[in-house]
Amino acid sequence: MSAVSLRDRTYSIALEIPIFDLHTHLVAPCFGSLNLWGIDEILTYHYLIAEFLRARRDISGEEFYGWTKPQQAEAIWETLFVQQTPVSEAQTGVITIISRLGFDPQTVTLEELRQAFGATNSEAQISKVFDLAGVSKVVMTNDPKDPVERAIWDGGYVADSRFLTALRLDQILVTGDDKGDSSVDAVRTYLRVWIGKMSPAYVAISLPETWKFADATLIREAVLPVCKEHSLPFAMMIGVRRGVNPALRGAGDGSGIADLTQLELLLQEHPENKFLVTTLAKENAHTLAVMARKFANLMPFGCWWFVNNPSIIAEITDFRLEMLGTSFIPQHSDSRVLEHLIYKWDHSRRIIAKRLAKRYEALAQSGYAVTDDQIRADLSRLLHKNAEEFLGVA
Template identity: 40%
Template sequence: MPDLATSNPTQFRILVCAVCTLLARMVNGDGMLNLLQEMHDESGVYSKGGFGLDCAYLVDGLDYPGSPDDTQPLHYRPSPIPETSNILTTDIGIDPKVIESLVFAEVSSAHAIDLHTHLLPPSHGPLCLWGIDELLTYHYLVAEYFITAPASMSPEVFYALDKKKQADIIWKALFLDRLPVSEACRGIVTTLKAFGLGEQLKTRDLDAVREYYESFRSKDLEGAEKFSAKVFECAGVRYAIMTNIPFDANEAKYWRPKRKEYPDQFRSALRVDPLLAGDRETIEKALRASGYEVTLEGARKYLRDWCDTMKPEYMMASTPHNFVLSETKGTLSGIVKTGVNPDALRQPFAFVGTSGVGCNPDCDPEEENTASIIDENSDFLSEVLMKICEERDLPVALKIGAHRGVNPELLSAGDGVVAFADTSVLARLCSRFPKVRFLATFLSKNNQHEACVLASKFRNLHIYGCWWFCNNPSIITEITTMRVEMLGSAFTAQHSDARVLDQLIYKWSHSRAVIAKVLSKEFTKLVISGWSLTRGELRREVERLFGGSYEEFMAKSLK
């Protein structure tokens, strides 16, 4: 044993920690026979190897030495403490260091529900984005590259290059010529390290990284499915909710005439921007093209049929910071139809830019690429969308504050001015449609306090995630702290908004570390104030913040 401690201190630490876990369980009354039965049955953490389980799986806590630290990614690892353990009923005491250690352990082992992404499954072929070139050409990094790109490299020239060449350029500019210290760049480092590519990172060998991915790509669909399963397991994500656009022909072919099968780890959400905006012309075109009557009942049937096809978790739409909602219902008279480019409708997120801006006198007519604008005057909102939501007991998820096409030359990398949004529109929706549940997240940091207040006033509102420009550690810390202080655990702490499958790994491991640090402080304050806390109670609240509260909200029918 002394030789092991000297020759391999890391392995020695793991062995000691594993023994401590087993000893702690026996001291708390779990019993040796119970432990042996778990090993024999390969239940819980022992599903990884039964009696031959690697000791690392029995470490209760961090997978790195030292104190809990939110500067290090907190990767998912199954807990060696099962739900049946007596340890969960034991008071954890008042030592802040012990509380912090337990919080980090529980956060690292919590299975997350990623309630909003832009991912698509491997069965959807090229629409399923994954791999190093997709990571490097993600719009965050493209925008970062153009901050310092040479004048000779225009967006037009850049986008004319093939994806591999684009990735080469960004790798050199952001990872070789500069330190990859931004959150988006660091995320790629975290992801590659999690895949065991530390040596390739050390040598800055992009081609060697590509070889790793090629080992999956060379097996076509089987390889993509294997890679997808690996990512979900590594990220600790139970399931991710997609954003599905039936109006996009490129995606619709995977749903009709026969729906492509995909793993349970993917769940659908139906994008409904035109209905929320009351965009008559776009809706009428879609109805005619699909053979439906151009009536309110025809629109309802259209929506019902797509719900039957996709079986969505919820309806969803994006709205800009300056969207408006009238105080009263009104009628459709006076609505001005706007022209629609049929080719544009075939593009992903087409309806983000084709809303009926003519319906809204407060909307700047020059803002052609804004997100949908809610128009409560439209019967498509009240008599179609909300009717179907009530009928099917489906929530509506809103992402509020996006502004598309700020710099059109950068394409998707040019989206997103952060501005202060009017939250009263959300309050009016919740008030006017009390039987419909709403999920909401805001792009502006300045809206987060109002959002918390609204969530405390409306039982049909659930706040989730730190979206887009708020998905940075410093801002996640601030927002999560405020939400815990105002809402307890009645919100969902994070969603990834991932577009590239691999991003699940870094977005969740980075967020876990930050959220664990926040919860450590908040739970410590509670205990010091005089509340006794068991580990089981701690686990329950952590699980709520990582998806349990969302599922409780979804199960709360208001019909």
């Protein structure tokens, strides 16, 4: 099989494999207004807000956030999609969404898109998008400290098999339980209560690049023991620097290089816990892959946020395949708007298949020809089985 036909065959098989999306900010239909979808939400994604405010230096963050969402969407559309060629990954993602939904991105108007989205409803759109993206299940990000979400958990939650839960701890570890008690016992009790209510697939936290093992008392003495009790993985997303430009609000976070020896200490101390880890700095991703060779209870996952760009996804996927074989989770979408599933998985599926085919080409040069069944098995591991088995939801 030639290199070209091998790449084509690998990609063709990849299109057949259902996606298990390990980390998103999407929510089940019962969460109502928290379910973000439609063209105005797509255009006001924080990636595009940052790019808009860079392109329009004459507009301050304060002025931009004083506009209504439709006004923000119109300004972003005009600046980033009419006046500019949409070459950034976030811009290209919007073009992919528009094209896959059946529109000509070079001629369609914003008003036509609004009319089309307005003619459907969220439930129908969820089914359509999941089908177009080839996604079978997603994991939500659930925070019971959010008052809007809390109200739904306290009285209106309806389970949906397409949406798995994940208990996010960022606020809990800062503010403590409902009484503001951040002692080890209080946090343990709080976690047990919410694990009982949510039945999460995992427990998660995002951390700055400055986090230290020695300062992580609540993680070490409250979170990890409770995770172990319930056989739940602990997901750590490491390297975010919150609010480096406060004027940009949600678009103002940055990235920092973490000292992953701190994670190594945690892995050494808790060998019976399972850890899902992704890093925001590309420089940390290679160290994480090396670490995964030493700790079988560590599962590297995804290309998070600022490394979720094609050139970096390709590089990270290459060295993960070279060092870990197919024993990792190559991607998660981190989608905040429903339709993001379309572009993020269209783009990532193509890259993952191409990088895997590159390894098959190396095998062919060494005299080993892979079969379609082997390709299908490898892609199944990468796109859903590794996640399902690590979470225990297979």
